[in-house]
Amino acid sequence: DAGVIQSPRHEVTEMGQEVTLRCKPISGHDYLFWYRQTMMRGLELLIYFNNNVPIDDSGMPEDRFSAKMPNASFSTLKIQPSEPRDSAVYFCASSLSGGSSYNEQFFGPGTRLTVL
Amino acid sequence: DQQVKQNSPSLSVQEGRISILNCDYTNSMFDYFLWYKKYPAEGPTFLISISSIKDKNEDGRFTVFLNKSAKHLSLHIVPSQPGDSAVYFCAAIDRGSTLGRLYFGRGTQLTVWP
Numbered sequence: 001d002a003g004v005i006q007s008p009r010h011e012v013t014e015m016g017q018e019v020t021l022r023c024k025p026i027s028g029h030d031y032l033f034w035y036r037q038t039m040m041r042g043l044e045l046l047i048y049f050n051n052n053v054p055i056d057d058s059g060m061p062e063d064r065f066s067a068k069m070p071n072a073s074f075s076t077l078k079i080q081p082s083e084p085r086d087s088a089v090y091f092c093a094s095s096l097s098g099g100s101s102y103n104e105q106f107f108g109p110g111t112r113l114t115v116l
Numbered sequence: 117d118q119q120v121k122q123n124s125p126s127l128s129v130q131e132g133r134i135s136i137l138n139c140d141y142t143n144s145m146f147d148y149f150l151w152y153k154k155y156p157a158e159g160p161t162f163l164i165s166i167s168s169i170k171d172k173n174e175d176g177r178f179t180v181f182l183n184k185s186a187k188h189l190s191l192h193i194v195p196s197q198p199g200d201s202a203v204y205f206c207a208a209i210d211r212g213s214t215l216g217r218l219y220f221g222r223g224t225q226l227t228v229w230p
Contacts, residue, residue, distance in 0.1 A: 004159070035220075042122075042222030043160070043205055056217060091159050105218065107152075107159030 004108035006092050012114045018080040021111045024073055025094030033093040033105060034067055034077050043091070049075065050097070082115045089113070119143045120208050122221035129228050135193040137224050139206030142187065146208040150218070151180060151191050154203040163204070164191070196228045 005024040013019055025032045033048040047057040052069045060067070064083070069075040079086055089112050093105040121140045129135045141149075147168040152160035166173040166180045166189065173180050179192045193200055206221040 033217075043220040045217055045220075048217060093159070104162045107161065109157065109159050 004092055004094055004106055006090075006108035006111050008111060009109065010112045010114075012116065013082055014116050015083055016081045017115075018078065019082045019086075019113060019115075021077040021090050021092075021113070023075045023077070023092030023108060025075070025092070026106055027073065029094035029096050029106075030072070031095045031097060031103075031105075032069060032075050033095075034075070035091040035093065035107075037089045037091060037110070046077070046090075079113075082113075084115045087113055087115050118221070119146075120206055120219045120221040122206050122224050124224050125222070126225040126227070129196045129226065131198055131228055131230050132195045135191075135196045135200065135226055135228065137191040137193075137204050137206075137226065139189050139191075139221055140187055141189075141208050141219075143208070143210065143219070144187070145210040145212070146219075148209045148211050149180070149182060149189050150207045150209075151178075152205040152207060152220075154205065154223070160205055193226075196226075198228050198230060201226055201228050 007022045030051050034046040035043050036046055037043050046059045047067045048055055049069045065079055067077045089110045091107050091110045093107040095103045095105045119142050150165040151163040153163045154160040164175050164178050164180050166182050171182050182189045203223045203225050205223045207218045209218050
């Protein structure tokens with residue numbers, strides 16, 4: 001299995017531009033998570049989906065951020081308009097549900113976003 | 117509001133010595149704890165976990181200790197190796213919650229020098 005795939009790996013854009021990050025989860029996984037890593041806040045959960053349905057988006061910082069999962073193999077995180085403080089590494093992760101047990105989350109390599 | 121805290125942003129240890137990484141949590145409903153390891157330019161990968169019904173879990177050179185009364189856990193690496201140099205994230209989950217989300221700390225950068 002190729003693991004979780006994210007694109008692009010690096011994105012440099014100017015303030016005010018729209019940014020779209022993409023994620024392909026591991027086939028068969030029914031949970032998908034979007035995280036953001038910064039020095040100040042560490043690894044914070046933005047939003048996650050179960051069976052393509054958003055379950056908890058309380059971590060999405062502002063209305064400028066939106067996420068979609070149109071099918072089981074694809075998700076996007078969009079920032080519009082982007083601001084310099086959005087600069088961070090964005091990770092996508094997926095896992096397989098296991099009832100009351102915990103199932104490991106597998107992370108993608110991340111997208112390093114720089115907003116100038 | 118950080119429910120999982122790693123108060124040491126960095127730790128430097130000589131090769132062969134023990135590395136101890138600490139983590140504190142505030143939510144008494146957390147019942148499963150994990151450590152993830154992250155190398156530069158890669159995503160975090162699962163390292164070791166422990167259930168709240170245990171106080172110790174060992175996997176090779178890695179041991180996690182849990183002190184529920186103090187809401188504290190630690191990761192011991194013995195002996196430390198240069199390849200262990202990475203950022204270590206502590207995470208916790210309330211498996212009884214319908215939300216099923218992980219809460220991460222800010223991470224500790226471990227550097228193991230020869």
